[in-house]
Amino acid sequence: KNEVEQSPQNLTAQEGEFITINCSYSVGISALHWLQQHPGGGIVSLFMLSSGKKKHGRLIATINIQEKHSSLHITASHPRDSAVYICAAVTSGSRLTFGEGTQLTVNP
Amino acid sequence: KAGVTQTPRYLIKTRGQQVTLSCSPISGHRSVSWYQQTPGQGLQFLFEYFSETQRNKGNFPGRFSGRQFSNSRSEMNVSTLELGDSALYLCASSSALGNYGYTFGSGTRLTVV
Numbered sequence: 001k002n003e004v005e006q007s008p009q010n011l012t013a014q015e016g017e018f019i020t021i022n023c024s025y026s027v028g029i030s031a032l033h034w035l036q037q038h039p040g041g042g043i044v045s046l047f048m049l050s051s052g053k054k055k056h057g058r059l060i061a062t063i064n065i066q067e068k069h070s071s072l073h074i075t076a077s078h079p080r081d082s083a084v085y086i087c088a089a090v091t092s093g094s095r096l097t098f099g100e101g102t103q104l105t106v107n108p
Numbered sequence: 109k110a111g112v113t114q115t116p117r118y119l120i121k122t123r124g125q126q127v128t129l130s131c132s133p134i135s136g137h138r139s140v141s142w143y144q145q146t147p148g149q150g151l152q153f154l155f156e157y158f159s160e161t162q163r164n165k166g167n168f169p170g171r172f173s174g175r176q177f178s179n180s181r182s183e184m185n186v187s188t189l190e191l192g193d194s195a196l197y198l199c200a201s202s203s204a205l206g207n208y209g210y211t212f213g214s215g216t217r218l219t220v221v
Contacts, residue, residue, distance in 0.1 A: 033210065041145070041196050043212040086151065094202075095164045096141070096210075098151040 003027045004089050006099035013106050019074040021102045023087035026068065031090040034061050034072045036083045037101070043086075046072070077106045110135065112201050112213035120219045126187040129216045133180050133201030139163075140182040141210070142174060145196040154197075157182050158204070189220045 004025045013019055023032070031050040037043045047054050047061040049070065054061050058077075063070040074081055082105050088096040113132040121127050133140050141156040141164075153166040157176035174184040180201075186193055196217050200210040 035212075041198070041215040041217070043198060043200075043215075045210050045212065048209050088151075093164050094139070094141075094156060095153050095166070096143070096151075097153065100150050 002100070003091070004087060004097050004099040006085075006087055006102050008102060009100060010103045011105070013077050013104070015078060015106055015108050017077050017106075019077050019081075019104065019106075021072045021085050021087075021104070023070045023072070023099055024068060025070075025089045025097075027089065027091050027097070029089040029091055032063055032070050033088040033090070033096065034070075035086040035088060037086060038083050046085075074104075079106045079108050082106050112199060112211050114197075114199055114213035114216050116216060117214065118217050118219075120221060121189050122221055123189055123191060125189050126185060127189060127218060128183050128185045129197055129199075129218075131182045131184075131199035131201075131213060133182070133199075134211055137201035137203050137211070138180050139202040139204060139208075140176055140180065141200050141202070142182070142184050143198045143200070144168075145198060145215075146192075146194070151198075154184065186218075191220050194218060194220045 034046040049063040058075045060073040084101045086101045087099040115130045139158045142154040145151045156164040160176045171187045176182045196215045198215045200212045202208045
């Protein structure tokens with residue numbers, strides 16, 4: 001069992017839909033990152049969370065430390081949101097342990 | 109403000125050769141970490157450097173090594189290349205160790221033939 005697991009692996013949505021991507025972890029962490037990767041490989045850091053909830057534009061990230069679970073929500077999804085979304089847990093000091101990623105496709 | 113710069117962007121090497129990849133962090137950032145991304149294994153942590161010292165290391169063989177210079181630029185080296193080393197190698201910089209945000213470079217795509 002991976003230390004960090006994401007679901008779903010693939011997600012297809014229609015433009016405007018509300019999207020949720022889930023991340024569960026089985027190890028102690030000091031923080032959790034949500035990352036976005038576009039074709040070509042470039043990675044953008046969306047959020048870093050150690051508790052509660054953060055919001056940036058149409059993106060919302062939440063974390064429940066007791067339940068070892070985090071979610072990334074996208075409101076009013078748009079085709080430009082199509083990308084791979086990856087959660088990464090900060091373990092063993094500052095080491096990142098990654099989930100498998102969620103391939104999101106938003107159709108117009 | 110310049111981002112994290114990785115060079116080269118693409119590289120083709122032959123089995124048995126060695127390769128050196130470079131990462132220049134954001135100005136003022138002192139922590140540089142390296143990651144390998146493959147279709148089979150996903151993203152995996154290689155190592156992290158801070159103030160020219162390796163602070164953390166992932167589960168990779170000794171063929172993978174790195175270093176950091178006094179200007180915080182970092183290099184990673186892979187010796188005796190194997191086909192399975194073909195991957196996207198990403199580095200990220202952070203202002204310090206611990207719970208700080210990371211900025212990723214665009215990566216170096218290494219193909220071993």
